[in-house]
Amino acid sequence: xxxxxxxxxxxxxxxxxxxxxxxxxxxxxxxxxxxxxxxxxxxxxxxxxxxxxxxxxxxxxxxxxxxxxxxxxxxxxxxxxxxxxxxxxxxxxxxxxxxxxxxxxxxxxxxxxxxxxxxxxxxxxxxxxxxxxxxxxxxxxxxxxxxxxxxxxxxxxxxxxxxxxxxxxxxxxxxxxxxxxxxxxxxxxxxxxxxxxxxxxxxxxxxxxxxxxxxxxxxxxxxxxxxxxxxx
Amino acid sequence: xxxxxxxxxxxxxxxxxxxxxxxxxxxxxxxxxxxxxxxxxxxxxxxxxxxxxxxxxxxxxxxxxxxxxxxxxxxxxxxxxxxxxxxxxxxxxxxxxxxxxxxxxxxxxxxxxxxxxxxxxxxxxxxxxxxxxxxxxxxxxxxxxxxxxxxxxxxxxxxxxxxxxxxxxxxxxxxxxxxxxxxxxxxxxxxxxxxxxxxxxxxxxxxxxxxxxxxxxxxxxxxxxxxxxxxxxxxxxxxxxxxxxxxxxxxxxxxxxxxxxxxxxxxxxxxxxxxxxxxxxxxxxxxxxxxxxxxxxxxxxxxxxxxxxxxxxxxxxxxxxxxxxxxxxxxxxxxxxxxxxxxxxxxxxxxxxxxxxxxxxxxxxxxxxxxx
Numbered sequence: 001x002x003x004x005x006x007x008x009x010x011x012x013x014x015x016x017x018x019x020x021x022x023x024x025x026x027x028x029x030x031x032x033x034x035x036x037x038x039x040x041x042x043x044x045x046x047x048x049x050x051x052x053x054x055x056x057x058x059x060x061x062x063x064x065x066x067x068x069x070x071x072x073x074x075x076x077x078x079x080x081x082x083x084x085x086x087x088x089x090x091x092x093x094x095x096x097x098x099x100x101x102x103x104x105x106x107x108x109x110x111x112x113x114x115x116x117x118x119x120x121x122x123x124x125x126x127x128x129x130x131x132x133x134x135x136x137x138x139x140x141x142x143x144x145x146x147x148x149x150x151x152x153x154x155x156x157x158x159x160x161x162x163x164x165x166x167x168x169x170x171x172x173x174x175x176x177x178x179x180x181x182x183x184x185x186x187x188x189x190x191x192x193x194x195x196x197x198x199x200x201x202x203x204x205x206x207x208x209x210x211x212x213x214x215x216x217x218x219x220x221x222x223x224x225x226x227x228x229x230x231x232x
Numbered sequence: 233x234x235x236x237x238x239x240x241x242x243x244x245x246x247x248x249x250x251x252x253x254x255x256x257x258x259x260x261x262x263x264x265x266x267x268x269x270x271x272x273x274x275x276x277x278x279x280x281x282x283x284x285x286x287x288x289x290x291x292x293x294x295x296x297x298x299x300x301x302x303x304x305x306x307x308x309x310x311x312x313x314x315x316x317x318x319x320x321x322x323x324x325x326x327x328x329x330x331x332x333x334x335x336x337x338x339x340x341x342x343x344x345x346x347x348x349x350x351x352x353x354x355x356x357x358x359x360x361x362x363x364x365x366x367x368x369x370x371x372x373x374x375x376x377x378x379x380x381x382x383x384x385x386x387x388x389x390x391x392x393x394x395x396x397x398x399x400x401x402x403x404x405x406x407x408x409x410x411x412x413x414x415x416x417x418x419x420x421x422x423x424x425x426x427x428x429x430x431x432x433x434x435x436x437x438x439x440x441x442x443x444x445x446x447x448x449x450x451x452x453x454x455x456x457x458x459x460x461x462x463x464x465x466x467x468x469x470x471x472x473x474x475x476x477x478x479x480x481x482x483x484x485x486x487x488x489x490x491x492x493x494x495x496x497x498x499x500x501x502x503x504x505x506x507x508x509x510x511x512x513x514x515x516x517x518x519x520x521x522x523x524x525x526x527x528x529x530x531x532x533x534x535x536x537x538x539x540x541x542x543x544x545x546x547x548x549x550x551x552x553x554x555x556x557x558x559x560x561x562x563x564x565x566x567x568x569x570x571x572x573x574x575x576x577x578x579x580x581x582x583x584x585x586x587x588x589x590x591x592x593x594x595x596x597x598x599x600x601x602x603x604x
Contacts, residue, residue, distance in 0.1 A: 126317040127279050130305040131334030132381055142331075146322045230321050232361025 007180035010204060013187035014180055020183055021163035022096055024102035024158055026182035027111075031154065033148075034108060037140075057169075058108045066172025069101055073173075097174035100182045102163035109162055115150020118144065150226045157219035161212055182207060233291075234385060234417060238275050239284035247271050247441040250285075253434055258411045259373060260428040260449070263461070272438070275386045276419065277312045278305035288384050309340075310376030311416075315390040319362040319369040326358040326372050332381035335463050342382040351413075352376045352406055368399035372406055375413070379410075386418045392427060407431060417549030425462065429453075429506055430472065437461050449506070454554045456538060467511040467546060471480045471558045477497045482527070482581065489552030493527040494584045511546060513583030514557035517576045518567055528579040530555070534539045537564070551577055 006014070007039075021024045039051060057065050071079040083089050091097035117163040121144055129139045174181040176190065188204040193199035237250035247268045247486035248266050253259035263511075274280040276287055281302055287295040289310065294303045298427065319328050329345060349355050350371045362370060371391055391407065392400045404427070411418055411431050422428050428435065428449070435452045437444040443560060444461050445452055453470035454457055471492075478496060485492045485505060492507070499505060520529055532551030540546040545564050547557045555577055569575070 131312040133306045133335035232362040
């Protein structure tokens with residue numbers, strides 16, 4: 001039985017992972033919906049460039065993203081120094097930095113899911129809402145947003161799962177500090193590097209599988225409930 | 233009153249339309265698909281911005297290119313009923329109905345939810361979601377939703393076009409009731425002659441983005457030069473009548489030329505009814521035939537004779553109102569017909585059509601207009 005119990009270090013890594021992923025997803029959701037809406041609905045110069053930039057984390061090695069974050073948001077990075085002076089926020093080598101790394105890596109997944117969903121909304125229904133006296137903002141919140149709920153849920157779950165699994169960008173940007181930036185994958189990696197760490201590594205591995213499965217099942221269930229709701 | 237002049241270039245297609253329509257009643261915007269009808273109503277609703285021109289509804293300017301004025305759709309107070317319903321799928325029927333109502337200033341609310349639910353017979357649907365409704369029910373809810381914003385003008389863009397025949401017959405009675413009971417003017421887009429005959433009073437004929445003709449329905453339908461555009465399968469005269477009497481399985485309709493007997497229609501006396509008499513179903517005699525199975529014989533005068541298709545001739549007569557007969561050249565020479573000649577026009581009762589929709593006729597009345 002002893003082999004099934006998580007060690008304090010592992011519990012800490014699990015808690016930190018959930019905490020970091022929660023903030024990564026919650027923090028990037030409003031921006032993700034906004035960007036998805038812009039890409040789905042507006043034509044503007046440089047749109048393909050914006051689109052490409054957002055998708056970079058999907059195609060670049062995560063270490064590259066981590067390094068760019070370090071250069072940009074590190075203590076001596078241009079944006080990092082500015083952020084520190086202005087708001088007193090430091091991202092380097094703490095959990096906030098880990099959340100930012102996870103958010104950046106998960107952002108394209110969230111934007112893609114929401115954007116697809118927005119593109120599938122019947123613009124005629126939005127036009128109908130306009131003729132019924134709702135301004136563009138009200139139409140967005142009373143018609144568009146409710147109708148893209150499934151897309152947002154999918155985006156949230158995908159982004160959350162991606163954040164939980166974030167490794168390369170995190171370890172490059174905020175390093176692997178126990179209790180501060182050592183998330184589940186980082187702890188797992190550390191255990192595999194330690195003699196006698198195999199049992200702990202297997203436990204974390206199983207936990208990762210369970211969380212990922214739970215997230216997928218939850219997302220499926222929510223999508224089905226929404227479809228049932230629409231069908232009345 | 234609606235007064236508009238709209239110009240808009242859309243690719244190769246140019247809409248340049250100007251007309252005025254009356255304060256009450258139904259104005260049909262009639263034309264083939266691609267004539268620019270939907271573009272036009274979208275501009276009136278404010279969903280599409282015209283390049284040039286103006287839109288004035290009941291004295292309120294909604295668009296004026298020279299002033300750079302373009303009132304956004306949500307501030308126009310124009311109800312729009314779309315061909316495809318466009319209900320909000322995530323809201324119940326009741327929430328759909330009240331969506332616009334809740335954004336209407338209460339002092340401007342002319343109708344109550346109960347009135348509209350009653351009028352459209354949708355009381356049993358209130359708690360359903362649109363996905364659970366039939367096509368006809370959806371369209372009734374869409375109509376109610378627009379009505380509840382108490383609009384100063386109602387736009388209907390082919391509200392029946394997406395419905396099959398039986399669904400059409402389900403919605404049409406509500407539409408005609410609405411058209412006759414509502415004081416709100418209605419702009420009704422259609423390419424179906426039957427619907428227009430059933431519902432409209434005034435007609436604007438659109439052809440390739442332009443107004444080909446505008447005027448009362450009877451005038452336009454009886455003009456031969458417009459036959460290509462009205463798309464009537466055969467030539468015929470449209471006559472406004474009033475239900476006068478029911479007798480022996482027949483109904484007598486009163487019109488300026490006398491009484492027209494038709495197979496019994498289930499409409500109360502006094503209801504108004506528009507009928508169409510095909511030119512092929514009208515025969516001409518020089519004397520009133522003493523014994524005949526034909527019930528309808530009207531004295532009149534030939535006003536014009538024009539050449540029809542396949543060497544046939546179209547005789548226009550005045551029997552108190554215009555009537556058309558299509559005859560052969562031999563009949564013309566035998567009877568020596570010429571403008572001014574006195575004749576008797578004979579119409580078989582069974583040949584009178586009142587549009588081809590199988591609607592109970594009591595729904596097809598506009599006996600009294602009243603405010604809801």
